[in-house]
Amino acid sequence: MSINITGARILVSIPQFGGFMLTETVVTTWIVMALLVLACRFMTKNLEVHPTRKRQVIAEWIVTAVQNLVGDTMGKQYLNTWYVPLIGAMFALSAGCSLSSVVGAKAPTCDLSTVLGWAFFVFAIITYLKIRTNGPWGYVKGFAAPVVVMFPMNVISEVATPVSMALRHFGNIASGSVITTLIYGGLAGLSSMVLGLLPGAVGDFLSRIPLLSFGLPAVLSLYFDFFSSVLQAFIFCTLTMIYISGAADPGE
Amino acid sequence: MEETKLIAKAIVCGLSALGAGCGMSGGIGPGIGEGYAVGKALEAMARQPEMRGTLTTTMFMGCAVAETTGLYSLIIALILIFANPLIGQIG
Numbered sequence: 001m002s003i004n005i006t007g008a009r010i011l012v013s014i015p016q017f018g019g020f021m022l023t024e025t026v027v028t029t030w031i032v033m034a035l036l037v038l039a040c041r042f043m044t045k046n047l048e049v050h051p052t053r054k055r056q057v058i059a060e061w062i063v064t065a066v067q068n069l070v071g072d073t074m075g076k077q078y079l080n081t082w083y084v085p086l087i088g089a090m091f092a093l094s095a096g097c098s099l100s101s102v103v104g105a106k107a108p109t110c111d112l113s114t115v116l117g118w119a120f121f122v123f124a125i126i127t128y129l130k131i132r133t134n135g136p137w138g139y140v141k142g143f144a145a146p147v148v149v150m151f152p153m154n155v156i157s158e159v160a161t162p163v164s165m166a167l168r169h170f171g172n173i174a175s176g177s178v179i180t181t182l183i184y185g186g187l188a189g190l191s192s193m194v195l196g197l198l199p200g201a202v203g204d205f206l207s208r209i210p211l212l213s214f215g216l217p218a219v220l221s222l223y224f225d226f227f228s229s230v231l232q233a234f235i236f237c238t239l240t241m242i243y244i245s246g247a248a249d250p251g252e
Numbered sequence: 253m254e255e256t257k258l259i260a261k262a263i264v265c266g267l268s269a270l271g272a273g274c275g276m277s278g279g280i281g282p283g284i285g286e287g288y289a290v291g292k293a294l295e296a297m298a299r300q301p302e303m304r305g306t307l308t309t310t311m312f313m314g315c316a317v318a319e320t321t322g323l324y325s326l327i328i329a330l331i332l333i334f335a336n337p338l339i340g341q342i343g
Contacts, residue, residue, distance in 0.1 A: 005334065007334075164320055167323055168316065168319065170327075172319070172323065174330070175323070175326055231316075232316075235312065235313060235316040238309075239313075
């Protein structure tokens with residue numbers, strides 16, 4: 001049993017266009033996106049004023065849940081803005097990407113590039129909102145608060161925002177995948193060692209089957225694949241909401 | 253010359269593994285901090301059970317933010333093991 005811990009596999013590599021590479025991450029992300037779009041299309045087909053179909057009830061429940069989340073975290077004045085669909089889409093994509101590891105794909109969020117892209121997207125929104133709220137000069141002046149000497153520190157802390165968001169999401173998912181791989185490898189090695197102690201052909205046969213790999217990985221997978229994935233998606237969205245409402249509110 | 257390079261590589265690899273292990277001691281801090289946060293949240297929940305939902309959400313948020321420093325050390329350890337930049341610097 002060999003233990004392989006690698007990054008995303010490169011499926012297609014084209015030397016032109018500045019060394020374009022199609023990795024597993026991109027393919028899985030596009031599949032997840034396509035599935036989400038299909039699910040949205042399916043659930044919002046033939047909408048009625050008084051829902052009779054199950055799918056419309058589910059769709060309305062999802063929309064209400066996201067609205068409640070945004071209303072509770074950011075404040076009631078943001079209920080009918082474009083932040084609600086943004087947060088919903090972000091949560092669905094993040095959770096869907098992380099949950100794709102359940103079906104055996106390598107989670108796209110295991111790749112730092114994916115989450116760094118999302119974090120820079122959030123950073124762009126925050127910066128735009130800050131400039132819109134305070135004006136360009138107010139934005140620059142905000143860095144010099146409370147005293148001018150703090151300017152470099154404020155710039156660093158501003159840049160650290162997307163980096164820490166991306167590293168938090170990536171680190172949680174990647175550490176889960178590394179630990180799962182190590183547990184599988186360790187249990188397989190242990191079972192081949194223990195069962196190899198049995199005498200004769202029976203021990204030889206049994207030692208090739210990683211019998212101890214049953215059970216424990218399923219419990220761990222429940223935590224790392226389901227709980228941690230959804231929790232990280234939730235935390236990413238909550239942080240986004242906090243940053244956005246902090247940037248959109250004019251300072252006292 | 254070849255042998256010197258090999259020894260240099262061995263030293264760098266060994267010390268990188270040691271550094272990765274030592275670096276993961278950065279996991280101690282978030283562990284203590286999160287345990288403290290969860291304990292306080294439990295105390296609050298015992299005092300006011302009706303605040304359970306809000307407390308749980310806030311606690312998870314706080315835990316996630318407190319976890320960041322531990323994750324930084326994890327990423328440094330991962331870099332040292334899987335994508336070591338120091339090995340490339342040997343001649």
